[in-house]
Amino acid sequence: MNKRTLAALVLLCASPLFTAARAEPVAETLEIDGEAMITEAPAPKDPPGHPFDVVKSGWLYREPDTRAMEADSFENPGMLNVERGEEVWNTVEGEAGKSCASCHGDAAKTMKGVGASYPKWNAKAGKPFDIELQINACRTAQMKAEAYKFDARDQVDLTAYIKHQSLGIPVKIDLSAGDMMSWWQTGKDRYYLRTGQLNFACASCHEKNSGNYLRADHLSQGNSNGFPTYRLKQSNLVSLHNRFRGCVRDTRAEPPKAFSDELMALEVYVAWRGEGLSVETPAVRQ
Amino acid sequence: MMTRRRLLAGTATLTAMAGVAILARPAWATVEATEAAIGAFTGGKTPEPGRITLTAPEIAENGNSVPVTVEVDSPMTEGDYVASVTILADGNPNPEVATFHFTPLSGTAAATTRIRLAKTQNVVAIAKMSDGSTFSDRKEVKVTIGGCGG
Amino acid sequence: MATPKPRVKVPKKASAGEIITIKTLISHDMESGQRKGKDGNVIPRQIINKFTCEFNGMKVFECDLDPAVAANPYFEFNAKVPESGTFKFTWVDDDGSIYTDEQKIAVN
Numbered sequence: 001m002n003k004r005t006l007a008a009l010v011l012l013c014a015s016p017l018f019t020a021a022r023a024e025p026v027a028e029t030l031e032i033d034g035e036a037m038i039t040e041a042p043a044p045k046d047p048p049g050h051p052f053d054v055v056k057s058g059w060l061y062r063e064p065d066t067r068a069m070e071a072d073s074f075e076n077p078g079m080l081n082v083e084r085g086e087e088v089w090n091t092v093e094g095e096a097g098k099s100c101a102s103c104h105g106d107a108a109k110t111m112k113g114v115g116a117s118y119p120k121w122n123a124k125a126g127k128p129f130d131i132e133l134q135i136n137a138c139r140t141a142q143m144k145a146e147a148y149k150f151d152a153r154d155q156v157d158l159t160a161y162i163k164h165q166s167l168g169i170p171v172k173i174d175l176s177a178g179d180m181m182s183w184w185q186t187g188k189d190r191y192y193l194r195t196g197q198l199n200f201a202c203a204s205c206h207e208k209n210s211g212n213y214l215r216a217d218h219l220s221q222g223n224s225n226g227f228p229t230y231r232l233k234q235s236n237l238v239s240l241h242n243r244f245r246g247c248v249r250d251t252r253a254e255p256p257k258a259f260s261d262e263l264m265a266l267e268v269y270v271a272w273r274g275e276g277l278s279v280e281t282p283a284v285r286q
Numbered sequence: 287m288m289t290r291r292r293l294l295a296g297t298a299t300l301t302a303m304a305g306v307a308i309l310a311r312p313a314w315a316t317v318e319a320t321e322a323a324i325g326a327f328t329g330g331k332t333p334e335p336g337r338i339t340l341t342a343p344e345i346a347e348n349g350n351s352v353p354v355t356v357e358v359d360s361p362m363t364e365g366d367y368v369a370s371v372t373i374l375a376d377g378n379p380n381p382e383v384a385t386f387h388f389t390p391l392s393g394t395a396a397a398t399t400r401i402r403l404a405k406t407q408n409v410v411a412i413a414k415m416s417d418g419s420t421f422s423d424r425k426e427v428k429v430t431i432g433g434c435g436g
Numbered sequence: 437m438a439t440p441k442p443r444v445k446v447p448k449k450a451s452a453g454e455i456i457t458i459k460t461l462i463s464h465d466m467e468s469g470q471r472k473g474k475d476g477n478v479i480p481r482q483i484i485n486k487f488t489c490e491f492n493g494m495k496v497f498e499c500d501l502d503p504a505v506a507a508n509p510y511f512e513f514n515a516k517v518p519e520s521g522t523f524k525f526t527w528v529d530d531d532g533s534i535y536t537d538e539q540k541i542a543v544n
Contacts, residue, residue: 062347063343063345063347064343065343065347065352065353066347069353215430215431216345216430216431231348232347232348232350232351233348233350234350235350235351286347286348
């Protein structure tokens with residue numbers, strides 16, 4: 001153990017994990033290439049009981065350099081993945097000899113707004129689908145290609161490309177479809193469930209301590225509007241379920257499987273918590 | 287209310303994660319190694335202060351990608367221009383980070399890139415002019431450990 | 437790693453003698469040679485070690501990169517544009533691969 005981690009250990013033992021340091025998110029507006037994004041919105045009122053009056057984008061909690069990197073689509077390295085995603089969109093795969101474009105044409109037209117409305121009820125599967133599950137359903141049923149494995153590079157880049165077509169459009173999911181409300185409720189229960197040796201729920205950090213510092217991290221509300229998001233730590237795009245699993249792992253609990261019912265319910269609930277915020281994919285975070 | 291045991295368990299996790307982030311660790315570059323690298327670049331001269339400005343964040347949000355900008359005051363003519371600017375970091379495994387080479391066609395001697403800093407340390411920028419004179423600037427960048435390593 | 441993909445941003449037009457800003461970005465892991473893989477062995481270094489920008493065959497800007505340059509190397513620098521012509525950008529990989537891009541600019 002080096003001196004620094006020892007010092008950190010001593011410091012942590014002597015102080016509460018969440019420091020008293022608090023900083024309001026910045027009062028700035030995000031324009032990506034001059035296009036205004038909605039980074040603050042009144043919390044959704046239906047169903048009632050949203051914990052915040054105003055939902056805020058994680059962008060507001062980041063340092064100036066990180067914010068600037070997202071505001072210029074050229075400087076945003078996540079756009080390299082979006083460009084790769086466009087290539088995947090146009091690549092023929094599978095026995096049916098089709099690409100995404102074979103059925104859906106120009107994504108700029110056909111996918112506009114789609115990413116803002118997911119996760120979405122899928123009647124055939126009897127559960128909500130996110131973009132990744134919808135892509136896999138298209139691949140197996142239409143393209144006769146293999147479903148992507150979780151976090152395959154093509155899956156992340158294609159998802160980012162599709163969601164990027166909704167850049168700026170506010171998140172709004174349809175909770176009236178099918179059984180969405182019961183998934184919402186399950187997701188809500190999961191959000192407040194404490195797990196792991198740290199005994200943290202999602203709400204421990206992103207609701208009760210949103211705005212506080214957890215050591216050097218300025219805790220955001222944990223909204224999903226910027227995923228897949230470019231994280232400086234990984235220097236790559238990170239999918240939402242990857243981050244869900246990372247958060248749960250960090251509570252020292254066994255993370256649920258990606259796209260499991262548990263995490264799909266959580267995705268429905270978290271998407272609702274951030275309704276009204278612009279899709280920022282690919283956002284840039286720490 | 288968090289019990290002391292839970293807090294300790296959590297601390298152990300965070301500490302372990304901090305360890306993972308550092309991974310394979312050779313000997314760190316030292317201030318001496320950095321001074322030696324400066325000497326190698328300047329031909330043994332001690333750079334003067336002034337003319338070069340290094341811009342870097344006081345606190346880096348993540349050490350994996352820290353934006354740095356150098357700007358040197360120079361007419362950038364055939365007879366008087368900035369030949370090179372090297373960037374060094376005295377707390378990384380090796381002090382060398384990047385070296386820019388300019389010409390009069392560069393117009394102005396300014397460049398921005400993104401660098402890796404393993405921990406809180408000094409970043410040094412040294413400019414070498416076409417006449418061989420050298421100038422330097424340095425900034426300390428604090429590199430923090432994220433809250434949950436995630 | 438997927439084939440590195442360069443992106444460059446150069447204005448389409450300039451006036452004679454104008455100093456313009458150029459931005460470049462390329463997808464690359466910049467494997468530092470300092471990390472250990474899951475098997476406990478050090479992952480060998482593989483970085484882009486050189487970047488050059490030329491205008492009509494004349495050197496404008498170069499950079500020697502060390503492993504401390506962040507993944508997906510980004511550069512922002514300036515260029516004086518004396519005449520219409522072509523900027524050529526070159527990235528050299530440790531494995532010998534060379535990635536290039538070209539952009540034309542018109543002087544009015």
